[in-house]
Amino acid sequence: MAVDLSVTFTGIRFENPFMLASAPPTESESNILHAFEAGWGGVVTKTIGMHPVVNVAGPRTKFLRYHPESGRLSMNKGRDGVLHSSWNWELISDKPLDWWLPRIERIKQAFPSRVLIASIMAGSGSDKELDHWRTLATCCQEAGADGLELNLSCPHMDRPDMGSNIGKDRELCSFVVQVVKEVARVPVWAKLTPAGSDIVAEAGAVFRGGGDAVSSSNTFPSLPLVDPDTLMFEIEVDGYVSSGGLGGPAILPLSLAKMAEMTRAFPDKAFSGIGGVSDFNTALNYFLLGCGTVQVCTPPCWTGRSAPT
Helix, strand or coil: EEEECCCCCEEEEEEEEECCCCCCHHCCCHHHHHHHHCCCCCCCCCEECCCCCCCCCCCCCEEEEECCCCCEEEECCCCEEEEEEEEEECCCCCCCHHHHHHHHHHHHCCCCCCEEEEEEECCCCCHHHHHHHHHHHHHHHHHCCCCEEEEEECCCCCCCCHHHHHCHHHHHHHHHHHHHHCCCCCCCCEEECCCCCHHHHHHHHHHHCCCEEEEEEECCCCCCCCCCCCEECCEEEECCCCCCCEHHHHHHHHHHHHHHHHHHHHCCCCCEEEECCHHHHHHHHHHHHCEEEEEEEEHHHHCCCCCCC
């Protein structure tokens, strides 16, 4: 007899509480369809924006492995090591809104009972940018998205008025959520950064703005390691490097600590747990802290398999 894993989270019914997070595995229609075929209860799209996006040249995501024989951590010493973490400096989707809308429609037609959340992002420095938030929200919900996740957390955006720079500012957090809620007919989640000064205060700002849930957390700002043999960063472009986002197993305890702070402060609010989830045993930590769903990124990238475990 099959076990009923269904949950209702922010008013949305999920066949199970396991989701793919907004990340490379959710950057295309085919990937999302494959995820639903594999059994995921929900998917958050790669973040959709309205400004031109040019991603870095070369690799955007790499995996830091521990190699027992040498005792070294490295991204570049072969594939036989133990996964420590993922590292990326990828920006949001480079596909425009008009590319995404018909695909959201087709995905929902193919899997009407699975949950599709549209991740959206705009700026905060002008009325035009606030209108972009409204346009993104309205268009995605009209295309069939079951909910919206506001990306207030990307740690390496190419503009100072976006991503984690909003998430670190409580007034902007609250204001942007309020702007989206004015036009939203579906639940609105806000994805927060772990790099703010006080994630409880930032979550409180989201809820004051009318947000239905907080997703936490995005990747941790970090630098790639230097190769001791070459004295070069293990990932770079033409000799240059910048901060990227650390995810995967290494951030699980850190992400749980952030989540524990929030669920203690807001025991009656809704949270979606992100960070270091690789199987049911790790997901259980988030459920016990009070999360209604969990989101996964690194394992599908690492294994190439999209089925939940």
